[in-house]
Amino acid sequence: MSKKKKILLFSILIMMILFLTACNNQSELKKVEDNAFLMDTLVKVRAHGNGAEKAVKESIDQIEAIENLMSKTVTKSDVYKLNHNPKKEIIIAPETMVVLKKAKKYANLTAGDFDPTLGALVNLWGIGTKNPTVPQPSAIEKALKNTGYQYLDLNEESAKLTQAKVKIDLGGIVKGYAADSVRKIMKKNEVKHAFVNLGGNVLVIGDKVDGSAWKIGIQDPRKGRGSVMAIVAAKDMTIVTSGNYERYFEENGKLYHHIIDPKTGYPAQNNLLSVSIISSSSFDADALSTSIYVMGLKKGMKFIETIDEVEAMFITKELDVYLSSGLKELVEIKNKDFNLIEGEYFAN
Incomplete structure (x- = not known):
């Protein structure tokens, strides 16, 4: 065997060893997960790496601290004090x-x-x-x-x-702030792979341990949690969904959901089942998911298209799915009941 061939084979062998070592190191990353009932929902935090245990504990503690500061029912919170001292x-x-x-x-x-x-x-x-x-x-x-x-x-x-009887309710934004606070904790602890779910407000940090993108399921709005109608490939991304199926009641055959239209005082009346916002900021996505749902499809799509690095997915009562322009390569419809509508429908 020539000297050049020996060098080439040796180089290939070294590369294979390095690749296998890297794979083993990734697969052996420490995994830590914790759950807690906070902010009136089930919170799940999962992290991988040497700093995972500390990061997960700090994250749960931080979410609880945020709740204690901003809940309208915690008597020592800032929001409670504001609401009761007009x-x-x-x-x-x-x-x-x-x-x-x-x-x-x-x-x-x-x-x-x-x-x-x-x-x-x-x-x-x-x-x-x-x-x-x-x-x-x-x-x-x-x-x-x-x-x-x-x-x-x-x-x-x-x-x-400035007016008596006005009451603050931060339910439409505070979970997004909490998720972004967890992101900072993960970064501080050098955690590069993490998954956070605050009752449907999903944040993924980095990619999965094996280097692939996280696969985040979009809930089928006709069914309970765990029923997925689409998958979003996500890395360093947040997905926040607002829908009429989350909290509601029925009276005389009519459904009343929790997303109140500030202009009418009634649950928002439009043709939407849900709106999912995909962005790098959970803080912004939380506020946007609520407001875009209230706006409805046409107005909401136009609004989203004016904001950089924010995308939206709309599901109508007819099970039609509308995607903002930057989402088309990221979303995979998994349920054939849903019909992906394509075209410049939001331009007019």
């Missing part, structure tokens, strides 16, 4: 202020289709509680007079509700 300046924790400012930003950006001051309406309907009810029109009109993001006054370190 027209008074309340000192706010920096983390809460970040969420309040982002919430007000999206309220302005969506012309009120997202509104963090829907507490009076949310309480009135009681959807997700033991005793939901269809309120009288007069009660809804009264509650509408006690909503409006213009009544939320934010300063550097304090906030104030």
